[in-house]
Amino acid sequence: MVKIRVIPTLLWKGVGLVKGAKFDSWRRVGSVLPAIRVYNQREVDELILLDISATQNGTKPDLEELADAGSDCFVPLTYGGGISNADEVRFLLRSGADKVSVNSAAYTNPGLITEIAARHGSQCVVTSMDVRSIGPDLWECVSHSGTRPTGHDAVAWARTMQDMGAGEILVTSIDRDGTMEGYDLDLVAAICTAVSIPVIASGGAGSYADMVNAVRAGASAVAAASIFHFTELTPAGAKAAIGEAGFPTRVSYVEG
Numbered sequence: 001m002v003k004i005r006v007i008p009t010l011l012w013k014g015v016g017l018v019k020g021a022k023f024d025s026w027r028r029v030g031s032v033l034p035a036i037r038v039y040n041q042r043e044v045d046e047l048i049l050l051d052i053s054a055t056q057n058g059t060k061p062d063l064e065e066l067a068d069a070g071s072d073c074f075v076p077l078t079y080g081g082g083i084s085n086a087d088e089v090r091f092l093l094r095s096g097a098d099k100v101s102v103n104s105a106a107y108t109n110p111g112l113i114t115e116i117a118a119r120h121g122s123q124c125v126v127t128s129m130d131v132r133s134i135g136p137d138l139w140e141c142v143s144h145s146g147t148r149p150t151g152h153d154a155v156a157w158a159r160t161m162q163d164m165g166a167g168e169i170l171v172t173s174i175d176r177d178g179t180m181e182g183y184d185l186d187l188v189a190a191i192c193t194a195v196s197i198p199v200i201a202s203g204g205a206g207s208y209a210d211m212v213n214a215v216r217a218g219a220s221a222v223a224a225a226s227i228f229h230f231t232e233l234t235p236a237g238a239k240a241a242i243g244e245a246g247f248p249t250r251v252s253y254v255e256g
Helices: 032-041 063-071 086-094 104-108 111-120 154-164 185-194 208-216 226-230 235-244
Strands: 005-013 016-021 024-030 047-051 077-080 099-102 125-135 138-143 148-153 168-173 199-202 221-224
Touching (some): 005 235, 016 032, 016 226, 032 063, 104 148, 111 154, 125 185, 168 221, 208 221
Parallel strands (some): 005 221, 077 099, 099 125, 168 199
Antiparallel strands (some): 005 016, 016 024, 138 148
């Protein structure tokens, strides 16, 4: 049975990390390197580092900053933000990323997913989907950090991304992001039912129970930010709760 992963998400904007609600990320929560060092000590399974301003600003991935982050990161690191071609991925992997997350560029060039997978393997490609509810059991994909509706149905797009070669899907509910009111479980279940590749649930975690519920809905991993920034809850505690609910997790040492 696949072991469930707990993955903190770091939202990088300008010179530091930020967090807000519903993609209005205004609150400064620290710097990249100290956060990575803390999570290294907390025995997390992986980390996701997303430059949420790169695509909107038309900037390329900051390879120097990523190299600094990667040198201090001792768990698999997924980087996303500003990726527009497969050549950039080669440099990102050399700079310390283990996987890349592609979001906005995939809508204009779905073949980019196929090209990255062909060069580096499907396990390297995480398709990121930011989605907003538009009706009962209906969700639309939104690009450019939640600012541009794409017209793509989220469930259909997940299938397309799997067909194009993505190894994982990171699905984030814009409506739940930063609210700590729980994941959109209907969304998670719909995406997990539609594809056979691992799905990372994101957006809304406020308790260990929320994470357990996302796993019950089919998620192979749970990503979270606010719960780790603003509460006393920890990745190790999340893994313990998921394990107690009957789902296998990777071994975690007791946090000091």
